[in-house]
Amino acid sequence: MWEYTDEVKEHFLNPKNVGEIENADAVGEVGSLACGDALKLTLKIDDTETIVDAKFKTFGCASAIASSSALTEMIKGMPLAEAEKVTNEDIANALGGLPKEKMHCSVMGREALEAAIADYRGVILPMAEGEVVCECFGVTDLEVKRAVKESNLTTVEEVTNFTKAGGGCGKCHDRLEELIQEVREESPTPAIPDQRPKRMTNIQKIKLIEDVLEKEVRPNLRKDGGDIELIDVDGDFVTVSLRGACGSCLKSQTTIKEYVEKKLREQVLDSLVVEEAKA
Amino acid sequence: MISEKTDRIVYMDNNATTRVAPEVVEEMLPFFAEYYGNPSSMHTFGGQVGQKITEARQRIAALINASPEEIIFTSCGTESDSTAILSAVQSLSDKRHIVTTRVEHPAVKNLCESLYSISGHKHKVTQIPVDKYGMLDLEKYRDSLTDETAIVSVMWANNETGVIFPIKKMAAMARERGILFHTDAVQAVGKIPIDMTEVPVDFLSISGHKLHAPKGVGVLYVRKGTRFVPFLFGGHQEQGRRGGTENVASIIGMGRACELVAARMDDENTRVKALRDRLEEGLLQAVPRAILNGHKTERLPNTSNVSFEFVEGESILLHLDRFGVCASSGSACTSGSLEPSHVLRAMGVPFTAAHGSIRFSLSVYNTDQDVDYVLEHLPKIISDLRAMSPFWQETVTEKAE
Ligand SMILES: Cc1ncc(COP(=O)(O)O)c(C=O)c1O
Numbered sequence: 001m002w003e004y005t006d007e008v009k010e011h012f013l014n015p016k017n018v019g020e021i022e023n024a025d026a027v028g029e030v031g032s033l034a035c036g037d038a039l040k041l042t043l044k045i046d047d048t049e050t051i052v053d054a055k056f057k058t059f060g061c062a063s064a065i066a067s068s069s070a071l072t073e074m075i076k077g078m079p080l081a082e083a084e085k086v087t088n089e090d091i092a093n094a095l096g097g098l099p100k101e102k103m104h105c106s107v108m109g110r111e112a113l114e115a116a117i118a119d120y121r122g123v124i125l126p127m128a129e130g131e132v133v134c135e136c137f138g139v140t141d142l143e144v145k146r147a148v149k150e151s152n153l154t155t156v157e158e159v160t161n162f163t164k165a166g167g168g169c170g171k172c173h174d175r176l177e178e179l180i181q182e183v184r185e186e187s188p189t190p191a192i193p194d195q196r197p198k199r200m201t202n203i204q205k206i207k208l209i210e211d212v213l214e215k216e217v218r219p220n221l222r223k224d225g226g227d228i229e230l231i232d233v234d235g236d237f238v239t240v241s242l243r244g245a246c247g248s249c250l251k252s253q254t255t256i257k258e259y260v261e262k263k264l265r266e267q268v269l270d271s272l273v274v275e276e277a278k279a
Numbered sequence: 280m281i282s283e284k285t286d287r288i289v290y291m292d293n294n295a296t297t298r299v300a301p302e303v304v305e306e307m308l309p310f311f312a313e314y315y316g317n318p319s320s321m322h323t324f325g326g327q328v329g330q331k332i333t334e335a336r337q338r339i340a341a342l343i344n345a346s347p348e349e350i351i352f353t354s355c356g357t358e359s360d361s362t363a364i365l366s367a368v369q370s371l372s373d374k375r376h377i378v379t380t381r382v383e384h385p386a387v388k389n390l391c392e393s394l395y396s397i398s399g400h401k402h403k404v405t406q407i408p409v410d411k412y413g414m415l416d417l418e419k420y421r422d423s424l425t426d427e428t429a430i431v432s433v434m435w436a437n438n439e440t441g442v443i444f445p446i447k448k449m450a451a452m453a454r455e456r457g458i459l460f461h462t463d464a465v466q467a468v469g470k471i472p473i474d475m476t477e478v479p480v481d482f483l484s485i486s487g488h489k490l491h492a493p494k495g496v497g498v499l500y501v502r503k504g505t506r507f508v509p510f511l512f513g514g515h516q517e518q519g520r521r522g523g524t525e526n527v528a529s530i531i532g533m534g535r536a537c538e539l540v541a542a543r544m545d546d547e548n549t550r551v552k553a554l555r556d557r558l559e560e561g562l563l564q565a566v567p568r569a570i571l572n573g574h575k576t577e578r579l580p581n582t583s584n585v586s587f588e589f590v591e592g593e594s595i596l597l598h599l600d601r602f603g604v605c606a607s608s609g610s611a612c613t614s615g616s617l618e619p620s621h622v623l624r625a626m627g628v629p630f631t632a633a634h635g636s637i638r639f640s641l642s643v644y645n646t647d648q649d650v651d652y653v654l655e656h657l658p659k660i661i662s663d664l665r666a667m668s669p670f671w672q673e674t675v676t677e678k679a680e
Contacts (some may be wrong), residue, residue, distance in 0.1 A: 002593075012597065018667050033670055036591065036610065036617065042404040042670035057669040061593035062548070065667065137617070160617070167617030 005064060005096035011066035016073050019055040028116030030108055031105065035137050037064040039106065039111040041072070045120060049080040056112075063095075063102040070094040071109040080120070086113060087150065088162075103162045107147065133175050136168025142181055148183040156180070205268065206233050212267045213240075218261055228260065231277045238264060240275040289649045293489075293604040294438050294466060294582060294640035299532070300491040306535040307493070310528040319516065326477040328527055335534025339498055342537040343468065343483070345475040351499045351517050352530050353510075356465040356486030357386040360432075362510035362521070363461040363482035364390055367430035368398055370506040371459070374429035378458075380415060381406045382439075387432050387463055388621070401428075402641075411462040413442040413626050421452060430459040435467035439609055439638060440573030441582025447478045454479040454659055459505070460488040465489055469540035470579050481505045481517070492536035496529035514619060517642035518587040524658075529621055538551035543643050552580035555641050558650045559583040565658040570632055572609075572623060581641040584609070586623075589671045595637055598660040604653055609636040631670075 004012075024042035031038030037060030054072040058065050076084050088106040092098045098106055118125045130140030147153060147162045156176045160166040166176050200208070210230055223230055227243040240260065248273035261274040262279050290298065305494075316325030336347040344647060352630070353359045364377070364387070379391050394402045405423040407415050415433070424431070431453045436443045446462050453460040461482035467473060468483075469490035475483070480502070480518050487496035501507055501520070513522020562585055563569050572584040587595065592610030609620030610633070618624070619633035628636070665671040 012594070013601070015667065027671070032590070033634070036619070036630075036634050036671055057667055059589065059668040060591050062597050064591075065594060164617050192598055 002062070002102070004066075004097050004099070006096070007096040008063060008066040008098065011069040011095065012062040015065055017055045017069065017076070018057070019052055020057060021055050026116040026120035026251070028112040028114065028119060030111045030115055031060070032138070033059065036060065037108060039064070039068050039108050039112045039186070041068070041116050041119070043075075043116050045080065051075050051078050051080065051083055051225065060105065060108075061102070063098050063105040064108060066095055067098070067105045067109040068112075069089050071113060076207050080117060083113060084117060086110060089151070100158075100161050103151075104164045109160055127232060133179070134163075134165035134168065134172045137164040139163050139165035141175075144176060144179045145183050149187065154180065183241040200269070206230075208268045209233060209238060209272075213260075214265055216263055216267075220259075235269045236269070236273055237276045238272055239277050240274060282318060287603045287652070289602075289604045289645075289652055290562060291639040291641055291645065291649070291653070292607055293642040294441075294608055294638065295640055296488045296494060297491045299488075299493050300536060300539055302539060303492055303535045307528040307532040310531055314374050319514070331531050331534075331605065332525060332527065335530050338534040339485070339537045342541050343473045343475050343476075343485075343500065345500055346503065348518075349475070349500050349503055351501060351520050352525060353497040353499055353521060354495055354523075354526065355497045356384075356463070356484050356489070357496045357497075357577070358510065359484035360384075360386040360461075361390055362499050363484060363501075364394075364430060364432055365397065365462070365510055366482075366506075366508040367459045368400075368402065369508040370392060371429040372400070374403070374427050376403045376425060376427040376429060377406045378407065378420070378423050378431040378433075380433055380444075380612055381408055382413065382437055382622045383432070383434055384463060384465070387434070391432070402429075407433075409617060409625050410626050412577075413437060413440045413572070414574055414621070415444055415449075415571045415576065416637075417445070417448070420449060424453060424456050424458060426456075428453075428456070428458045432461040432462055432463065435462045435464035435473075435620060436470070436579050437573070438466045439620060440584045440626075441466070441579035441640070442573045443471070443577050443579060446480065450479045452513065461567060466579065466582075469537070469544075470581060472544060475500065475502070487533040487536065490536050490540050492530045492533035496526050496533050498533070502569055546643050547622050548580045551641050551643055554579055554645055554647065554650050555583050555639070557586065557643075558639060558653060561654040562652070562657060565570075565654065566661050569661075570628075572628060572632075572636055582638065583640075584636060584638045586628065587635040587637065587661045588631045589668045590635045590661060592635055594664055595635065595657075595660060598664070599637075599653075599657065602652070604656070606640075607638045609638065610634045 021042040021044050025045040026043040028041040040057045042055050043051050046052050054071050054076050057066040058068040074094055075086065075237050090109040091109045092103065103167055115125060130142030132138055133141045133144060144159055144165050148159065149273040153162060156166050156173050157184055159176050166173055190277055213228055217228055228243045229243060231239040231241050261272065264272045264274060283353060314328055316328045318325055320326065321565045336350045340347045340350050353362060373381060377391055379387060391404045407420050409415055433444055433446065433449055435446050438666035450460040459481045462480050463484045464473065465484055465486040466489060483500040485498040488494040510522050511522045516522055516525060559571065563571065566587060568588040570586045572586055592608030595607060596608050611622045623633045623636055
């Protein structure tokens with residue numbers, strides 16, 4: 001059973017503003033039956049561009065209904081210029097939070113609001129023009145990138161929680177991975193990109209280990225008159241032999257653990273264990 | 280909308296788990312604090328516990344007309360499924376093909392899909408499809424059996440729809456080809472009569488908590504003479520076929536539960552079945568665009584799976600919860616995955632219906648009043664939710680035109 005907050009339960013059991021405004025000034029429709037949730041938002045907007053009334057109809061789970069209800073409560077009486085800035089986090093916060101797997105319900109609320117405002121202004125939303133990456137749920141690359149950017153998402157799983165993309169057959173996971181990467185590269189303060197491949201064959205792993213030893217480890221050891229040689233890779237166990245000054249050094253254990261292992265874990269695989277070959 | 284709170288519990292989720300029968304609890308209690316000996320011990324204190332386990336084994340064997348040596352105690356239905364399939368895969372390691380269905384419980388489905396990572400060998404897995412009533416295509420089944428096939432694993436009854444498969448016939452077809460046959464009978468044992476002398480089945484899985492015994496105890500039936508490779512290696516318990524000190528109290532409880540369900544089998548197939556039918560017919564009548572999922576007659580007596588189009592299952596369940604009514608749904612939102620039940624999808628149930636599916640599964644503890652209570656509240660819940668659904672009005676007017 002989901003852990004829903006009291007706010008979610010209240011909005012679900014006693015939803016506010018259910019229905020459809022006749023002759024609405026703005027209509028926003030998102031989602032579909034196939035996706036499992038859908039929201040139709042209708043707004044009444046006055047001459048000062050203020051939302052004077054909002055109603056919704058929602059097909060979906062408790063958090064979808066609660067998100068719709070909370071959204072309409074939030075935007076009633078709001079100037080359009082302000083409503084444009086409402087984010088999915090605002091909706092989730094109004095509900096005291098949502099289970100992470102249900103964040104896409106708050107995203108649906110935000111999307112419906114945007115669609116309604118676009119409808120009022122007579123413009124076409126850029127999101128819909130993107131290229132569909134997730135065919136199961138009809139999510140475009142632009143929608144994915146936006147969610148990644150706004151909510152600082154770092155994994156495919158998070159992208160699925162927020163946008164549903166990747167939650168069906170899973171064929172688009174690689175593409176989602178790329179989109180996350182693209183956003184990180186575009187963003188002004190990029191997190192350090194993790195370039196380690198997710199899965200490696202044994203040969204790829206050995207090559208990568210040799211590479212790191214050659215380019216990073218060996219030059220450093222040589223400065224102290226030492227050297228390192230790769231003896232064997234068996235699963236996660238990497239056997240190396242230290243030469244020269246390092247080999248006789250009492251600190252070789254520390255060198256291996258703290259330095260070589262750390263480097264290899266950072267750049268190859270978190271689970272690697274480095275051991276020194278027995279003489 | 281609805282806001283009343285209730286203390287009443289109407290439990291109609293018996294395919295998920297069942298109430299431990301009071302008679303079962305009573306029989307178990309002495310084996311926690313009083314008779315706590317190890318059944319393998321040499322002293323009388325432990326030995327007397329061993330006798331109770333022997334008795335439990337006999338009671339369980341009697342329920343399915345097997346002999347006690349064919350009963351192996353496990354920790355759950357899932358372990359029984361894994362044990363059977365992995366045993367076959369290992370004892371016939373040169374055969375790399377498995378036949379199963381598209382509607383198995385994850386205990387079988389996910390195992391078959393993960394065999395490579397467990398056994399290190401690639402296995403071809405054929406999943407037999409079902410029709411819109413959830414019935415298997417026996418032609419396809421026959422064609423799928425090959426000389427390469429190590430084992431067939433087909434559930435006796437489906438947990439979501441209650442649909443019963445023709446196990447006797449299917450097992451005979453496998454036997455003819457010299458192929459091992461496993462059936463996950465977790466949902467069938469205790470609800471319908473099963474006689475192991477009549478079906479050429481080699482392995483059969485049972486779970487305690489589906490038949491009014493506690494959670495965490497199961498049984499694997501292994502026909503005498505079947506090659507067997509243990510899943511848990513360890514001590515000599517279960518004649519070396521399953522290591523680990525016995526879950527004594529639960530095993531004793533399961534023995535008692537099997538006796539009880541045998542005695543109540545008639546009640547289940549007459550009174551409970553009539554309750555289920557009245558509930559189902561009542562709902563189909565009271566609610567427009569409600570659809571039965573599964574075969575009308577080839578079905579467990581306790582299970583009814585109904586879709587309410589254009590509403591979402593989790594919302595229905597949470598409203599039922601307000602009234603203390605416990606049921607389940609095959610909707611995406613209840614599982615945390617984003618797609619509705621693999622069983623309903625395999626049956627080709629359209630999305631408009633799959634998201635709004637509700638499973639009621641009754642037991643001998645349900646009453647006429649329980650059915651009245653659900654019939655009183657559910658139609659209103661559906662119409663309230665539909666009033667909120669953006670798809671409902673359009674559909675209704677379309678239909679009316
Ligand atoms: C058909 C079927 N097989 C296997 C299981 C798993 O049984 P257990 O919970 O004892 O592992 C279940 C229970 O959900 C089931 O319905």
